[in-house]
Amino acid sequence: MMPTQTNLKVDGWLEAVDRLAAGRLTLLSLWADAPDVKMALLDETSGAVSIVGYHCRNGQYPSVGVKHPPAIRLERAIRDLHKLEAIGASDTRPWIKHTPAPYAFLPADGEALHQIAVGPVHAGIIEPGHFRFTANGEFLVRLEARLGYVHRGIEASMAGAPLDKAAMFAARASGDSTVAYGIAFALAAETALGIAAPPRAVFLRALMAELERLANHFGDIGAICNDASFSLMHAQCGILRELTLRAANDCFGHRLMMDIAVPGGVARDIAADGAAALRVLLAEVRRVFPQLIELYDNTASLQDRTVTTGIVKPEYARQFGAGGFVVRASARGVDARRLPGYAPYGDLRFDVPVLTAGDVNARVWIRIREVEQSLTLVEQIIAALPQGDLRIDLPVRGGEGLALTEAFRGDVLVWLRVGEDGRVARCHLRDASWFQWPLLETAVEGNIVADFPLCNKSFNCSYAGHDL
Amino acid sequence: MRKTMIESLLRGPLTEPPPPVDDTALAELAASVNNAARARLGRSLSIRHVDAGSCNGCELELHALSNAFYDLERFGLRFVASPRHADVLTVTGPVTVNMREALLRTYEAMPDPKWVVAIGGCAADGGLFAGGAAVVGGVKDVLPVDLTIRGCPPSPRQLLAGLLALLKV
Numbered sequence: 099m100m101p102t103q104t105n106l107k108v109d110g111w112l113e114a115v116d117r118l119a120a121g122r123l124t125l126l127s128l129w130a131d132a133p134d135v136k137m138a139l140l141d142e143t144s145g146a147v148s149i150v151g152y153h154c155r156n157g158q159y160p161s162v163g164v165k166h167p168p169a170i171r172l173e174r175a176i177r178d179l180h181k182l183e184a185i186g187a188s189d190t191r192p193w194i195k196h197t198p199a200p201y202a203f204l205p206a207d208g209e210a211l212h213q214i215a216v217g218p219v220h221a222g223i224i225e226p227g228h229f230r231f232t233a234n235g236e237f238l239v240r241l242e243a244r245l246g247y248v249h250r251g252i253e254a255s256m257a258g259a260p261l262d263k264a265a266m267f268a269a270r271a272s273g274d275s276t277v278a279y280g281i282a283f284a285l286a287a288e289t290a291l292g293i294a295a296p297p298r299a300v301f302l303r304a305l306m307a308e309l310e311r312l313a314n315h316f317g318d319i320g321a322i323c324n325d326a327s328f329s330l331m332h333a334q335c336g337i338l339r340e341l342t343l344r345a346a347n348d349c350f351g352h353r354l355m356m357d358i359a360v361p362g363g364v365a366r367d368i369a370a371d372g373a374a375a376l377r378v379l380l381a382e383v384r385r386v387f388p389q390l391i392e393l394y395d396n397t398a399s400l401q402d403r404t405v406t407t408g409i410v411k412p413e414y415a416r417q418f419g420a421g422g423f424v425v426r427a428s429a430r431g432v433d434a435r436r437l438p439g440y441a442p443y444g445d446l447r448f449d450v451p452v453l454t455a456g457d458v459n460a461r462v463w464i465r466i467r468e469v470e471q472s473l474t475l476v477e478q479i480i481a482a483l484p485q486g487d488l489r490i491d492l493p494v495r496g497g498e499g500l501a502l503t504e505a506f507r508g509d510v511l512v513w514l515r516v517g518e519d520g521r522v523a524r525c526h527l528r529d530a531s532w533f534q535w536p537l538l539e540t541a542v543e544g545n546i547v548a549d550f551p552l553c554n555k556s557f558n559c560s561y562a563g564h565d566l
Numbered sequence: 567m568r569k570t571m572i573e574s575l576l577r578g579p580l581t582e583p584p585p586p587v588d589d590t591a592l593a594e595l596a597a598s599v600n601n602a603a604r605a606r607l608g609r610s611l612s613i614r615h616v617d618a619g620s621c622n623g624c625e626l627e628l629h630a631l632s633n634a635f636y637d638l639e640r641f642g643l644r645f646v647a648s649p650r651h652a653d654v655l656t657v658t659g660p661v662t663v664n665m666r667e668a669l670l671r672t673y674e675a676m677p678d679p680k681w682v683v684a685i686g687g688c689a690a691d692g693g694l695f696a697g698g699a700a701v702v703g704g705v706k707d708v709l710p711v712d713l714t715i716r717g718c719p720p721s722p723r724q725l726l727a728g729l730l731a732l733l734k735v
Contacts, residue, residue, distance in 0.1 A: 196664045218668045221647035223615045223628050226665060247664045248619050251700030266694055273623025273719065317629070334570065336633035337580060343630070353721060354623055393570055562621045565664075 099438060100289050101138070101147040101500055111152045111160055114139065119165040124419035126502070127511050127528040128162055128172040130180035135159045138500060138511065140419070145437050149500065149513075154182050161187040168418045168533055179254070194246040194565060206232040206240040214547065218247045225561035229550075236546040241539045245564055252566040256525045261287050261361045261492060264522045268512065269356050271527050272563030277303070277310040278505030279512070279527070279563075280359035285440060286514040286525075287361035287492075289499030296487040299363035300441045305479045306346070306355045307503070308472040312383075313342040314506035315465040315472070318558050322462055323394065325551040326403035334390050341379055348375040363489030373480045380473055391466055404459040408541040408553030412456065420533035422508025423468065424557055427453050427460035434504040446478050456541075458556040494520035505530065507558060529563030580634040584641070584730060585723045591731035594713050595681075609733055610642040614652035614676065618669045618708075619659030619701060623719040624686040628656070630722040631729075643729055649675040654732065657709070660688040660695040661702040673709050681712040681732070685725070690714050 106114065114137065117123045126138035126147065136151045152159050161184035163170035173184040174193035191202060203213075211232050218226035228244040252271055256264040268283035269276045281303045288294055295303075320335025343353040349372035350358050358365050369375075394400065415425035421432050431452040435443040451467035453460040496518040503510050508530025517523040538557045542550055617625055628645075631638040638644065646652050649672045661669060673682070684705040687693035691704040705711050715728035 218665065219616055219649075219672050223617075223625050223645060225617050225620070225622055225625065226668065247668070248617065248659065248662055249664055249700050250619055250660060250662055250695050251698045254700070255695065255698050270621040270623070270694060273621035274626060276621075276623065317626075330567065330570065333634060334574075336630075337635075340630060340633050340635050347721075354626070354719070356623070356718065389570055389573075393567055397567060560622065 099147065099285075099440075099500055100498065101149050103149045103151065103498075105134075105151045105153065108160060111150070114150050115160070115162050115165050118162065118169075121417065125162070125166060125168050126419070127513070127526065127532075128169050128176070129513065129526040129528070130176045130182050131515065131524050131526075132180050132182060133157070135176065135182060136513070137162065138513065140438075142432075142437070147438055147500065147502075157181060158183045158185050160185055164188050168536070171532065171536070194249050196246055201244055203230045203242050203244075204240070208234065208239065210234055211239060227561050231547065231550070233547055236548070238542050238545055238547060238550070241542045241550075243535055243539065245535070245561060247565065248562045249565040250562075253525060253527065256522050259522050261516070261520065261522065264525060265360050266357060268525075268527060271566060272505075272529060272560040273354060273356075274314055275310065275505035275507065275510065275529075275560070275563065276354050276356045277306045277359055278503045278510050280357070281307060282501045282503040282510045282512040283514070283525075284359050284361045285501035285503065286499040286512040287516065289501065290497035290514050290516045291361075291493055291495060291499075292497060293362070293490060293493065295363040296490060297442075297484040298486045299488050301479050301483050302364045302368060302488075303359045304442050304446070305368070305476060305483075306350065306358060308475045308479070309342060309346045309349075310355065311472045311506040312469060312476075313339050313346070315469050316342060318555070319390075319394075319462060319465050321558075322404070322458065322552065322555045323400060325555045326400050328397065328400045331390060331394060331400075334386070334393075338383055338386065341382060345375045345379040348372060360489070362492050363487065365489070367488055368483075373483075376476060376480055380477060383469075383473060387469065394462065394466075401459065403549070403552060404462060404556075405457060407458045407549050408545055408556060410456045410537050410541045412454070414537055414540050415456075418533040418537060420508065420530065420537055421504070422530045422534065423461050423464040424508065424534050424537060426451060427464045428456035429454045432509075434502040434509040438502060440501070440503065442479075445482070446475055448475055458552055461556040492520070496520075496523075507531065507560065508534065510563075527563075527566060529560050531559040531561075531564045534559050535564065581637045581640070582635050585727040587730045587734050588715075588724075588727040591713055591715070591728045592734060595731050611654050611732055612644060612646040612652045613654045613656055613729075614646055614649045614672065615656045615658075616669055616672050617658050618665040618689070618705065619662035619695075620686065620688060621659075624658040624689075627719045627722050627725060628658075628685070631725055636722050636726055638726070638729070641730060641733060643733070649673070650677065652676050652680070654681050654683060655709075656683045656685050657705045658685045658689050660692040660698070661705060661708050663700055663702060666702050666708055669708060682709050683713045683715065683728070683732075684711045685715050686720060687716055687718045690716050693718070
């Protein structure tokens with residue numbers, strides 16, 4: 099999609115900030131295209147996406163974050179990576195680029211408070227990040243995350259790269275969402291070049307995206323239960339995850355389906371016996387999964403850990419304009435497959451489940467319901483898979499494109515400017531985690547320290563996708 | 567719960583026979599693992615994992631090693647929560663500038679003798695990110711590496727074939 103683009107003077111920029119702060123617009127992202135800064139904005143009532151730009155003078159622009167907190171970390175990242183300064187910003191600490199100076203964590207005042215520092219290296223096989231807890235005995239009064247440890251310089255590396263190589267960087271923004279990133283980058287590139295992928299490629303992309311969603315949701319449901327020491331669910335969900343990855347491998351020759359959704363289409367066709375492998379998978383999941391749901395729902399000791407734990411308030415979910423199961427469990431029914439929407443989902447039937455409790459349990463249930471939806475989507479896609487070309491050649495010309503896709507954890511945004519030489523001039527990636535990490539900090543307040551792993555796993559935010 | 571457990575028992579194990587041990591891995595390790603250390607460790611190794619800049623793809627497959635199909639622990643290999651309990655350090659990702667210090671400290675916290683396994687194309691030599699300003703390079707640019715398991719990401723079978731070499735040297 100190529101939204102309307104407006105270059106604003108100070109007044110117009112500040113007016114857009116006011117509309118964000120008033121909740122009339124949703125901030126999709128804020129990034130630097132030096133010497134400009136740009137914001138992608140969504141009007142949730144009309145579904146219209148727009149981009150506004152501001153030309154920085156002396157490397158400065160009026161702060162968005164000072165009035166609209168979801169922009170604070172984006173501004174800090176822009177300052178670290180592009181040296182553009184948000185004037186009036188309330189938080190000017192570094193974010194993505196770490197410095198040797200001690201990091202000033204936000205204070206918490208009160209009696210008998212102590213701090214617990216965790217990370218960047220954690221006890222499990224997980225990504226690195228630092229969590230600073232302030233607690234009174236067992237109870238958390240404040241959590242602040244410090245991220246940036248897995249900053250690999252993806253956006254900088256993409257600049258100047260040909261589109262096929264840049265697509266490989268996008269596919270490695272967050273390995274668990276490699277398909278969603280691959281599709282988002284491909285859609286942005288295709289918009290920029292004024293082309294469209296062939297119908298068969300569009301359907302195969304959606305097939306891979308739903309398989310990726312299934313595999314991740316199985317993994318998450320099991321892992322959340324495991325963090326409540328209920329290993330039986332973990333083992334059983336692990337089997338379903340493995341079967342899904344094996345089916346993906348049978349279909350596309352790669353368990354995570356990396357580098358298959360590419361600009362212009364898909365890099366390979368589904369294997370001849372792929373549809374059969376998927377039908378076997380669907381049958382097995384439909385046989386086993388209902389029993390696991392029952393097991394989850396009927397185990398009181400497990401419910402005791404997940405119900406009323408780590409509540410995300412709907413007003414925060416709304417204010418941060420966040421996506422994914424995190425907010426769908428808190429009354430916010432957004433899904434990029436629906437709004438703004440992209441092919442082929444307009445031709446497919448699916449529900450976007452929404453719950454209101456906002457706790458760990460609700461986030462588990464959203465995943466359960468989404469597994470059921472993805473199963474029917476896989477079925478519909480196999481049945482409707484069009485014949486025809488897999489990929490078209492890319493013309494060499496410049497242009498701009500924006501794309502939003504729905505990864506398993508929420509919306510992925512890619513904004514791309516292609517130079518006249520057909521290479522990437524500037525690409526910006528924004529993971530759903532950018533707006534979910536701050537919600538995690540709100541959700542753990544008043545919970546006990548021992549429930550943090552449970553809260554964290556139920557969010558399963560990306561570190562790599564955020565740090566880039 | 568009972569129903570699920572009984573069904574699992576009746577179905578029999580899903581666990582698959584191990585893949586043949588990776589020959590290149592064996593040759594690579596023969597140089598770094600001496601017999602004395604081998605005798606001291608027996609057939610049991612504790613592994614500490616550090617993500618030093620991975621996209622998380624390698625972690626997903628490392629996790630899979632503990633599922634019912636691969637069941638890593640049956641070989642005496644297990645992941646532990648502290649470097650102080652570990653014999654082997656597995657590292658993924660190009661080592662980022664921001665993770666270099668944490669990786670070094672984790673390595674230093676491990677008791678001797680210890681081995682380092684670089685996992686995935688990025689850990690091998692920086693992969694796609696080699697030469698980038700935000701990364702130091704591959705793991706070997708920071709720590710002495712005893713074994714490299716390539717792949718993007720390596721499949722659980724490839725991981726298993728490489729890690730089993732640690733026990734066969």
